[in-house]
Amino acid sequence: MSEKTPETISLAAQDFESPLSNAILYVQNHLSEQITVSEMAQAAGYHVSHFTQLFQKQMGISPGQFIQKKKSDTAAQLLTSTDLPVSEIADSLGFNNPFYFSSFFKKQTGMTPSAYRTIYLRTYLQ
Numbered sequence: 001m002s003e004k005t006p007e008t009i010s011l012a013a014q015d016f017e018s019p020l021s022n023a024i025l026y027v028q029n030h031l032s033e034q035i036t037v038s039e040m041a042q043a044a045g046y047h048v049s050h051f052t053q054l055f056q057k058q059m060g061i062s063p064g065q066f067i068q069k070k071k072s073d074t075a076a077q078l079l080t081s082t083d084l085p086v087s088e089i090a091d092s093l094g095f096n097n098p099f100y101f102s103s104f105f106k107k108q109t110g111m112t113p114s115a116y117r118t119i120y121l122r123t124y125l126q
Contacts, residue, residue: 019044019045019046020054020055022043022044022045023040023041023043023044023051023063024066025043026039026040026043027040027066027070028070031071031093032092032094033094034094035067037062037064037067040055040067041063051063068104068108069108071104072104072105072109074093075089075090075093075101075105076109076116076120078092079113079116079117079120080117080121086098086101086113086117089101089113090102101113
């Protein structure tokens with residue numbers, strides 16, 4: 001297991017001029033909810049299929065992957081910068097079930113939220 005912190009997506013809506021900015025801002029403002037690609041497309045003013053193609057072309061990942069990455073990055077940040085319980089972090093990111101959140105986080109990062117917190121918080125404090 002590597003001691004290197006995983007890459008994060010740090011794109012903010014103002015990082016580039018694009019019709020996709022509203023969709024990215026929508027995701028950032030609604031991380032506590034279950035976000036759909038359809039809602040992102042609506043925020044950007046596009047039909048879902050056109051939006052999905054445009055997003056994939058400009059961002060290099062699908063809108064669904066973007067949502068997952070933003071939630072996982074935010075969870076990682078909260079795990080290492082707060083002492084919030086994992087269940088509260090899960091709830092704050094729209095996961096009704098902390099076990100599902102743990103499974104989601106492990107799939108994204110390769111480790112459980114508790115293990116991630118232990119490893120990276122220790123690294124951060126050193």
